[in-house]
Amino acid sequence: xxxxxxxxxxxxxHALADANRRAMIERLTRGPATVSELAxxxxxxxxxxxxxxxxxxxxxxxRSEKVGRVxxxxxxxxxLRNAEAWLRRQRTTWEHRLDRLDAVLDDQAKxxxx
Amino acid sequence: xxxxxxxxxxxxxHALADANRRAMIERLTRGPATVSELAxxxxxxxxxxxxxxxxxxxxxxxRSEKVGRVxxxxxxxxxLRNAEAWLRRQRTTWEHRLDRLDAVLDDQAKxxxx
DNA sequence: CAGAAACTTAAGTCTCCACTTGACTTTGCG
DNA sequence: CGCAAAGTCAAGTGGAGACTTAAGTTTCTG
Numbered sequence: 080x081x082x083x084x085x086x087x088x089x090x091x092x093h094a095l096a097d098a099n100r101r102a103m104i105e106r107l108t109r110g111p112a113t114v115s116e117l118a119x120x121x122x123x124x125x126x127x128x129x130x131x132x133x134x135x136x137x138x139x140x141x142r143s144e145k146v147g148r149v150x151x152x153x154x155x156x157x158x159l160r161n162a163e164a165w166l167r168r169q170r171t172t173w174e175h176r177l178d179r180l181d182a183v184l185d186d187q188a189k190x191x192x193x
Numbered sequence: 194x195x196x197x198x199x200x201x202x203x204x205x206x207h208a209l210a211d212a213n214r215r216a217m218i219e220r221l222t223r224g225p226a227t228v229s230e231l232a233x234x235x236x237x238x239x240x241x242x243x244x245x246x247x248x249x250x251x252x253x254x255x256r257s258e259k260v261g262r263v264x265x266x267x268x269x270x271x272x273l274r275n276a277e278a279w280l281r282r283q284r285t286t287w288e289h290r291l292d293r294l295d296a297v298l299d300d301q302a303k304x305x306x307x
Numbered sequence: 308c309a310g311a312a313a314c315t316t317a318a319g320t321c322t323c324c325a326c327t328t329g330a331c332t333t334t335g336c337g
Numbered sequence: 338c339g340c341a342a343a344g345t346c347a348a349g350t351g352g353a354g355a356c357t358t359a360a361g362t363t364t365c366t367g
Contacts, residue, residue: 085212092209097355098199101206101279108286115313125314127356134354148313148364154287159280165215166277172222173268211325229343239344241326262334262343 087139091162094138099123100131104140104154111153114143201253205276208252213237214245218254218268225267228257 094100099121106112106120118128132152135141140158143150208214213235220226220234232242246266249255254272257264 085215088215089210089212092206092215095206096203096210098203099355101199101202104283105286108283108290110290113313123355124357126316126358129315130355145314148362150314154283156284156287159284163277163280163284166273166280169218169222169268170270170273170277172219173270173273176222176224213325227343237325238327240328240346243345244325259344262332264344 087158087161088165090134090138091140091158094134094140094158095162097131097134100135103128103131103135103152107141107152107154111151114150114152117152201275202279204248204252205254205272208248208254208272209276211245211248214249217242217245217249217266221255221266221268225265228264228266231266 095104102121103117106117112120114125114128114132117132118125121128132141132143135158136143136155138158139155139161141152142155143152145151209218216235217231220231226234228239228242228246231246232239235242246255246257249272250257250269252272253269253275255266256269257266259265
């Protein structure tokens with residue numbers, strides 16, 4: 080894995096490792112929300128929410144824009160895609176290995192049969 | 194999200210948030226390995242590796258079996274599937290929302306056009 | 308303009324986590 | 338048997354991270 084990819088994975092999975100941040104994402108998949116709204120839903124301070132938001136933004140999981148005094152947040156699909164890609168890569172590597180293993184076992188079975 | 198699902202997600206994403214643990218998974222997708230082998234590859238102590246292993250096992254990402262004095266580790270696909278499922282759920286929710294949004298915007302365009 | 312609303316920033320606290328060292332147990336081997 | 342290999346367990350240490358409170362800043366609103 081390339082270094083910048085590893086760092087991206089670090090940021091994404093670290094961001095997803097916190098239940099409150101995952102709740103923020105789940106909320107935002109249903110539509111945009113302000114910082115205050117997210118804070119109210121989580122039951123934590125606005126300050127804490129802003130800190131979570133920074134982590135999510137660094138992982139490219141969320142984007143936000145401030146208009147007037149209100150900051151509105153929405154999903155950024157880039158981070159989700161990164162995480163899905165990493166998981167899919169592991170799963171397919173593993174499945175390919177199992178395929179090769181099956182082939183070897185088949186060959187051995189044939190040899191024993193002959 | 195149900196509580197036990199949230200706890201499973203906590204364990205899985207927390208496990209994946211560490212670069213060394215991800216390296217262990219990447220290694221194990223290519224085939225089984227012993228604790229010592231994993232430790233050597235990571236460049237950390239065997240003790241540290243055992244601790245990582247416990248985290249990965251609790252997340253159902255890895256299984257291990259001890260025969261003689263050697264513990265051999267291999268991938269357990271359950272955790273990977275959990276993580277992929279959570280991510281896919283978020284992505285599809287978000288995509289459905291965008292579809293509905295598109296429909297609304299189309300309607301508005303039609304009304305303006307008429 | 309005054310004051311409230313919505314954030315932002317900084318600092319402090321407390322907990323969790325990754326890692327190490329060192330002592331111990333179990334197994335294999337000559 | 339005697340010793341090395343492979344792993345396990347228990348503290349201990351240093352740093353990251355999730356909160357909070359408190360003090361700003363900027364932007365409405367009457």
